[in-house]
Amino acid sequence: MNKKIFAQLLAHSQNDLAKITDPYIQETFGVTVKRCETLEEYSNKIDNACLHRYFSKYWDNDMKKWKYSGVALIDEVNGLKPRAVLDVGCGYNEFKGKIDNIIGIDPYNDRADLEVSVMDYKTDQKFDVILCLGSVNFGSRDKIIAEVGRCVNLLADHGTMFFRVNPGIQHDKPEARWIEFFSWNVPFIIQLAEIFNLQVLDIRDDTNSRKYFVYRKKSQ
Numbered sequence: 419m420n421k422k423i424f425a426q427l428l429a430h431s432q433n434d435l436a437k438i439t440d441p442y443i444q445e446t447f448g449v450t451v452k453r454c455e456t457l458e459e460y461s462n463k464i465d466n467a468c469l470h471r472y473f474s475k476y477w478d479n480d481m482k483k484w485k486y487s488g489v490a491l492i493d494e495v496n497g498l499k500p501r502a503v504l505d506v507g508c509g510y511n512e513f514k515g516k517i518d519n520i521i522g523i524d525p526y527n528d529r530a531d532l533e534v535s536v537m538d539y540k541t542d543q544k545f546d547v548i549l550c551l552g553s554v555n556f557g558s559r560d561k562i563i564a565e566v567g568r569c570v571n572l573l574a575d576h577g578t579m580f581f582r583v584n585p586g587i588q589h590d591k592p593e594a595r596w597i598e599f600f601s602w603n604v605p606f607i608i609q610l611a612e613i614f615n616l617q618v619l620d621i622r623d624d625t626n627s628r629k630y631f632v633y634r635k636k637s638q
């Protein structure tokens with residue numbers, strides 16, 4: 419759950435749902451959502467609507483700015499000769515046509531091959547490489563653990579996952595105000611490797627204080 423949104427709703431309503439009106443939601447968060455039965459449900463729906471609004475209309479990208487986790491990945495990934503690559507939260511799908519056998523999924527960007535979140539992506543396919551570049555980054559620790567777990571599930575044995583993560587730095591644009599950026603750090607990266615039986619191949623500082631790291635799936 420997005421704690422910023424939940425705290426705002428709670429402070430405004432004091433648990434009286436009648437105070438969560440359409441004009442209040444629009445004025446405060448810049449989105450509209452259907453009527454909900456609980457504050458938590460409102461919080462989840464508003465969070466999803468804020469992410470959708472920001473990533474479909476306001477966020478823009480420059481793949482060239484990343485030292486390790488942008489265009490440098492094209493040769494790195496192709497060098498692994500992957501039979502299938504999944505780009506989770508592919509944004510504008512910029513690796514399409516550059517990285518072999520890649521599928522881009524993204525719930526909020528219509529340039530994706532499939533407009534779906536990582537948790538809702540249904541397939542029996544396993545991927546030799548999974549990219550999670552700035553996309554497993556939003557919401558609570560539990561949500562992050564669930565999303566990494568889902569990626570591990572989609573990864574073939576001995577497959578490789580490349581990550582770019584944010585240590586909790588808010589994006590500048592006002593439309594990103596209600597997005598909760600998870601504060602990634604190195605101990606958490608290592609802890610996840612232990613939880614999911616992954617080998618940490620690399621951890622580096624990338625541009626803009628982002629962390630770049632690489633996991634390999636051990637045989638199960």
Ligand SMILES: C[S@@+](CC[C@H](N)C(=O)[O-])C[C@H]1O[C@@H](n2cnc3c(N)ncnc32)[C@H](O)[C@@H]1O
Binds near residue numbers: 481536
């Ligand atoms: C900071 S952008 C990075 C985009 C691209 N990977 C890149 O490196 O330029 C984060 C992307 O993650 C997507 N995203 C957000 N939540 C997601 C989720 N639950 N599953 C998959 N993608 C998600 C957003 O729509 C957005 O396109």
